[in-house]
Amino acid sequence: MHPDVHLLGEDVATGDLGSGRTEISIDEVRDLRRQGSLKPFEGRRRVFIINGAEWLSREASNALLKTLEEPPDDTILILISSDLALISETLRSRCQSVTLQPLPPALVAKVVQERTSSDQAEAFLLASLSRGRLGWALQATENPTVLVERDAHLQRVVQLLEAPLDQRFAYAENLAQQFAKSRVNVRQELDLLEEWLEDLLRATSGRPDLALNQTWADTLTRQASLIPIEAVVDALRLLQDISSRLEANANARLALEVLMLDLPWLPAAPATEVPS
Known part of the structure; x- marks a missing residue:
């Protein structure tokens, strides 16, 4: 991962917080705020991604508010959630919402054919089963x-x-x-x-x-x-x-x-x- 990109929250591979934890703690957000006050190491921006923002504890959400209200000029905060309703209205009101939709099957099939040796029939089958997840379809061709x-x-x-x-x-x-x-x-x-x-x-x-x-x-x-x-x-x-x-x-x-x-x-x- 790029040295100026920091991931907090759900592990991309396992889909959980690790170590049996059930929330993102205030200490983790405090560490994010501390790192956010530093200058970028290589790029022009520091990027902090909170994957599974619905896991933020009440204290962590409150601690994050000030950073969201007054983020450093060279810092970008990205909060990811599968359900916006699980994130407090206070946090949501301070963010710009961007909805990421599954890709159309035809597009997934096209990319699978372009990047792999799959024929048209196999590409369309994988595209249908992928439910719009290009990464899954490509992984299925390789494994x-x-x-x-x-x-x-x-x-x-x-x-x-x-x-x-x-x-x-x-x-x-x-x-x-x-x-x-x-x-x-x-x-x-x-x-x-x-x-x-x-x-x-x-x-x-x-x-x-x-x-x-x-x-x-x-x-x-x-x-x-x-x-x-x-x-x-x-x-x-x-x-x-x-x-x-x-x-x-x-x-x-x-x-x-x-x-x-x-x-x-x-x-x-x-x-x-x-x-x-």
Whole structure:
């Protein structure tokens, strides 16, 4: 990383604060303010990136206010959050909001073809599965295990709708334990669940051809025949509510158990089992 760029908050690789911490402390912000008072080492500006600004403690937020109100001329502060509602209004009022949207699939596919040896069909498949994340699509072309691991996680999610309650609770407990250590894995798993429910919505609406997970077409068709469209819509709303609660630091195990209780249950296919 450039010597004049400083990253605070969530680790980009793990998606958490590290060392079991649950907030960005006032001491970290004080250190940021101290470093911000220094001149740039090489460039014309010093850049401080707070990744996961919703993790700022109340004291840290208050300490950051003065720097946001009167930043040094050669300092740029960037606060990143997946949900602005989780950041205090006071902090938001002192920032310029910039919304970063996922890239269009066509653009992702174009870049994948330009930068890799992928043919058109593979590029468009990766673009669809990437959900607008160019970095993920490029990584998937370089590392075949990315798609293998995704398929394994998707299998857990697909079988979840057919699992009995004891297996669902074991699954929730496992996710809650992961959540305490690294939130990024849990986010990815819930994203896959949302993606599968969206595919079910397409299938129950009569458009299975628009589903992202075409390699799971047989399972998708079978599950779609067993669930009314209203139940799929309710499940999507439930998942979005639980995801928001987790981002707001709700008790992870309780929130996930509520999700397991209220998700629709479908008759299991032969020999279906959900690993915990």
